[in-house]
Amino acid sequence: MELAELSRDPDFRASLRRMAEQHAAERARSDDPVVRRDAAALVRDLAGPALAAGLDPASPEADPVVAAVTARYARLSGRPDDVDLRRRLSSLLETANDPRRERYLRLLSVINGWTAPDSLAPALDWFIRALRARTPR
Template sequence: MDGGTLYSIGELARRTGLTVKTIRFYSDRGIVAPADRTHAGYRRLIEGFLDAVFAGLPGGGRHAAVRRSMTPELPATPTDEQVRAWMELAELSLDPDFRAGVRRLAEDHAAGLPDGAPTPPRPDLVAAARELVGPAVASGISPDSPQADPVVAALAARCALVHDRPDDAELRRWMLHRLEAASDPRRDRYLQLLALINDWPAPERLAPVLDWSVTALRLRAAR
């Protein structure tokens, strides 16, 4: 997709399958303003989102790598499906609530980085939940069942070990906070659109694992 090619509203409607009325609505919202109906214009919207998420965070190159992994790269000759995904991702990036949620996740991640540049980053809580909770979800174990107790205990023990802190009520409140922030369904959608645009394999949906983990932690915190 040529960064200097300007797409008319009619051409965007044809390529995306959206109506002219919908494209005009996007234009009014600033998502596809006339001067921005180019590859470069869309990229500015998404780069603005990533700037808002990562600006001023500690961690230097570590956050730069995460940012790169969240950046869409539209091919030179995108498919119509990729163009539609590009526009949807641009709209999602303008959602202030979504921006704030991803920013909170980034801040929590930065706060959890170990001191000292030579130390490798700690494993992410979401990755630990995917590894330890995923099999329970696949097996149909209910988060309120006794069979869920050892799963929650294993997840808490992993976090306690990684973050060098006791497995207590405070740790589990922290885990619940992190997983609640990560369970926004728009996060899954962003990653799905990103994979489609970048021609990556479709990502695993994390919502079932995160919802299970949040429910299980809430139930046990109330006991």
């Protein structure tokens, strides 16, 4: 899929809009004008090592990873680490994990001469599965 096709895809545009709105809403709730790390970056940094070590996301060994990510996200968002926060985080990460988004960013990097971003999909996939295993429906 090329950049022009992605740009015209109404579902993809809606997905990007949702991510931007979620990010703006998080920023609006904060009194801190400093740009914060987003949830996907937290997952990459905190869950990436567990993925690289081959941990099963449903295993008890993944518990501390989920706890670390959700605790940090709760602090950053000024919310308690509860079921609602975990559901919100899961939704946000599922939106960010859209493969079209990754393709779009790669195409933008080519056009703009930027270094291509590393794929977040493996870490996001792992963490979404780990989080779902610990979040009541």
